Structure formats: C-alpha cells, structure tokens
Amino acid sequence: MAAPVTIKVSSRSPRKPIKRLPANIEITDATTVQDVKDRLGAQAGINPERLGLSDPEKKRLLSDRKALVSQHKEIMAGREIIVRDLGPQASWTTVFIIEYLGPILIHLSFLAIRPYVYSNAGPLSTSQYLSMAMIVLHFLKREYETLFVHRFSLATMPVFNIFKNSAHYWFLSGLNLAYWIYSPTSYTAKSSGAMDYLNMAGLVLYVFGELANLHAHVVLSKLRKPGGTERGIPKGFGFGAVTCPNYSFEMVAWTGIALVTKSWSTVLFGLAAYAQMRTWAQKKETALRALSDKYDKKRNGIIPGPWRKM
Known part of the structure; x- marks a missing residue:
C-alpha cells in the first residue's frame, strides 16, 4: 500500500460554511468516497450523507460512494477536495x-x-x-x-x-x-x-x-x-x-x-x-x-x- 496522501478540504456550502470541518484529510489508495464522507462527518458532527464531495477543477459531484478517491485525477492533481452541505437527506x-x-x-x-x-x-x-x-x-x-x-x-x-x-x-x-x-x-x-x-x-x-x-x-x-x-x-x-x-x-x-x-x-x-x-x-x-x-x-x-x- 502506498504512503498516505494529505488532501486539502475546502468548504463550499450554498448556505454557510460547515463548522468544525477539518482543513486536511489523509487518504490511502484504499480510501473510498464514502470513507471520506464518514470521517469528515464524524469530525464535523454532521450526518455524512449530507456531505457532497466534488473535485476542485470541474466541481463535479462524486456520486459513486464506493469509488476510490485516489483514482479521481482532478482531486489528486490539485490535492484538494470540495465539500458542501447538501441539506437534510x-x-x-x-x-x-x-x-x-x-x-x-x-x-x-x-x-x-x-x-x-x-x-x-x-x-x-x-x-x-x-x-x-x-x-x-x-x-x-x-x-x-x-x-x-x-x-x-x-x-x-x-x-x-x-x-x-x-x-x-x-x-x-x-x-x-x-x-x-x-x-x-x-x-x-x-x-x-x-x-x-x-x-x-x-x-x-x-x-x-x-x-x-x-x-x-x-x-x-x-x-x-x-x-x-x-x-x-x-x-x-x-x-x-x-x-x-x-x-x-x-x-x-x-x-x-x-x-x-x-x-x-x-x-x-x-x-x-x-x-x-x-x-x-x-x-x-x-x-x-x-x-x-x-x-x-x-x-x-x-x-x-x-x-x-x-
């Protein structure tokens, strides 16, 4: 398994910034989109299903919750992931x-x-x-x-x-x-x-x-x-x-x-x-x-x- 990679976490909520959202998160080549949502949700004290993740370039929502984050080229190239509050689910x-x-x-x-x-x-x-x-x-x-x-x-x-x-x-x-x-x-x-x-x-x-x-x-x-x-x-x-x-x-x-x-x-x-x-x-x-x-x-x-x- 490759060494963990630090990814910047940026909040882009349509209403207001997500409180207690960590500035960074470490991922491995086995980390899925759902893993990131679960960890961010736990740290921010918010239901992880409310969190929408997207890449910093195309701002495209990562809809496949079981996809590996390391395989998203835009995220790995910019070392950044965009997070927004999707509201009650x-x-x-x-x-x-x-x-x-x-x-x-x-x-x-x-x-x-x-x-x-x-x-x-x-x-x-x-x-x-x-x-x-x-x-x-x-x-x-x-x-x-x-x-x-x-x-x-x-x-x-x-x-x-x-x-x-x-x-x-x-x-x-x-x-x-x-x-x-x-x-x-x-x-x-x-x-x-x-x-x-x-x-x-x-x-x-x-x-x-x-x-x-x-x-x-x-x-x-x-x-x-x-x-x-x-x-x-x-x-x-x-x-x-x-x-x-x-x-x-x-x-x-x-x-x-x-x-x-x-x-x-x-x-x-x-x-x-x-x-x-x-x-x-x-x-x-x-x-x-x-x-x-x-x-x-x-x-x-x-x-x-x-x-x-x-």
Missing part, C-alpha cells in the same frame, strides 16, 4: 414510497368521496372501475419494485425531493386523473357496462407493458450487487433496440390506460412522463457510452426507429 426508498402512495390513496378515495365532489354522481361504469384498477395496480407495482427490485447507487437524496416528486405524482397522476376519469359526465362514465373493444385493447397493452417493464427492471437490478454502486451494460428483451426499454414499456402501459380512460388528462400525464423519461434516457445513453467501448450505441432512448439520434 432522505433515502431513495422513502421518497419513492411516499410519492407512489399518493395516487393509490387518491384514486381509491374517490370510491367514497364522489358524491361530495360531483352532483348526481351515480355508480361508476365498467370503464371507470377498470381505469381505477389499472392505475392503482400500476403504482402498487412501483411500490413493490421500490422495496424488492430496485438497487440504488446513491444512498439518499434531498428531503425537498419528497415534496417536488410528490407534487408531480400526487397532482398529475393522482388528482388530475381521478377528477376527470371518475366524473359522471366523462366519456368513460357514459360507456356501456360491458367491456368494449377499446377496453380490451387497452387492457392487453397495459398487461404487456407492465410485465415487460418489470422484466426490464429485474434485468437492471441484476447488474448491481446489493448495496453496490457498480454499473453494467444491460442486455436482453428491448435493450438491443433502445437505451431504456423500461421507459418504452412504461409508455405502452400508459397508452393502454389512456385507451380505457378515454381522457385527455391521461394523455397529459403521459406526455409529461415521456418528456421527463426522454431526458433521463439521454443521460443514461451518455453514461453507458462512457462506461465501455463494447457498448452497442443506441440511436433511440425510448421510441425504436432510425429517425431519432441520441
């Missing part, structure tokens, strides 16, 4: 559970509150019941994946994200969908009591999309060991056509829901979701290209086809 699991719980509770609550929301509410139609079941099951699946499938490279995110993410899901896929879908004047309410062709087509797309999306998430989870931060190149059904088939299948499922709900509010949510997922897919493609020369570069992030370059 919450686990990714906590944030996801809360944001997905909202739509589940909101849609189910309309079974009881419809008479107080609409005049002449009347009973729900077959399409409305089916819409509710599809939306609730979609978010229950997400809760299951959060607890038992997903493996997060980052331990925490800012507590503020709970409110930001929840606003998106609770309003757009919760209140927005529920109010229009379960209205007694909606097209869905006026549909026949039996399953029509649009309902059946929507249900087929929904089941395929949800199962294929789950399969893609399982493939992605197997690229990382429990508690690990390593990256891998995903392969399998869908991954040869686009960067993020999990997003593609998500859109297939929501297309199925849109056919059943027959509501512009579902289309609005789908477009907003697509816009966000397209940004994530572009970042994922950039990360995968930087990961290995053996990666089969994709032209498309979500929608298969030769017409869209990443």
Whole structure:
C-alpha cells in the first residue's frame, strides 16, 4: 500500500460554511468516497450523507460512494477536495414510497368521496372501475419494485425531493386523473357496462407493458450487487433496440390506460412522463457510452426507429 496522501478540504456550502470541518484529510489508495464522507462527518458532527464531495477543477459531484478517491485525477492533481452541505437527506426508498402512495390513496378515495365532489354522481361504469384498477395496480407495482427490485447507487437524496416528486405524482397522476376519469359526465362514465373493444385493447397493452417493464427492471437490478454502486451494460428483451426499454414499456402501459380512460388528462400525464423519461434516457445513453467501448450505441432512448439520434 502506498504512503498516505494529505488532501486539502475546502468548504463550499450554498448556505454557510460547515463548522468544525477539518482543513486536511489523509487518504490511502484504499480510501473510498464514502470513507471520506464518514470521517469528515464524524469530525464535523454532521450526518455524512449530507456531505457532497466534488473535485476542485470541474466541481463535479462524486456520486459513486464506493469509488476510490485516489483514482479521481482532478482531486489528486490539485490535492484538494470540495465539500458542501447538501441539506437534510432522505433515502431513495422513502421518497419513492411516499410519492407512489399518493395516487393509490387518491384514486381509491374517490370510491367514497364522489358524491361530495360531483352532483348526481351515480355508480361508476365498467370503464371507470377498470381505469381505477389499472392505475392503482400500476403504482402498487412501483411500490413493490421500490422495496424488492430496485438497487440504488446513491444512498439518499434531498428531503425537498419528497415534496417536488410528490407534487408531480400526487397532482398529475393522482388528482388530475381521478377528477376527470371518475366524473359522471366523462366519456368513460357514459360507456356501456360491458367491456368494449377499446377496453380490451387497452387492457392487453397495459398487461404487456407492465410485465415487460418489470422484466426490464429485474434485468437492471441484476447488474448491481446489493448495496453496490457498480454499473453494467444491460442486455436482453428491448435493450438491443433502445437505451431504456423500461421507459418504452412504461409508455405502452400508459397508452393502454389512456385507451380505457378515454381522457385527455391521461394523455397529459403521459406526455409529461415521456418528456421527463426522454431526458433521463439521454443521460443514461451518455453514461453507458462512457462506461465501455463494447457498448452497442443506441440511436433511440425510448421510441425504436432510425429517425431519432441520441
């Protein structure tokens, strides 16, 4: 093992300097980013997960907590590491559970509150019941994946994200969908009591999309060991056509829901979701290209086809 190296510690908090932060820290060739955060947090008397570390040149956050500090060229060249207080943190699991719980509770609550929301509410139609079941099951699946499938490279995110993410899901896929879908004047309410062709087509797309999306998430989870931060190149059904088939299948499922709900509010949510997922897919493609020369570069992030370059 090489001799320890002394690294200067500089505070760059967006609010105020971190008190009792040491001026220097010694690292070895076995010291990880998490090791530095733990030691600085202990000395400064602050939760280490609140500390964000970055290099002095590009000011890029060191997101891989298990990466070796000695392998970050910018840090070793300047013998300096930048530290800032990221504010109160919450686990990714906590944030996801809360944001997905909202739509589940909101849609189910309309079974009881419809008479107080609409005049002449009347009973729900077959399409409305089916819409509710599809939306609730979609978010229950997400809760299951959060607890038992997903493996997060980052331990925490800012507590503020709970409110930001929840606003998106609770309003757009919760209140927005529920109010229009379960209205007694909606097209869905006026549909026949039996399953029509649009309902059946929507249900087929929904089941395929949800199962294929789950399969893609399982493939992605197997690229990382429990508690690990390593990256891998995903392969399998869908991954040869686009960067993020999990997003593609998500859109297939929501297309199925849109056919059943027959509501512009579902289309609005789908477009907003697509816009966000397209940004994530572009970042994922950039990360995968930087990961290995053996990666089969994709032209498309979500929608298969030769017409869209990443």
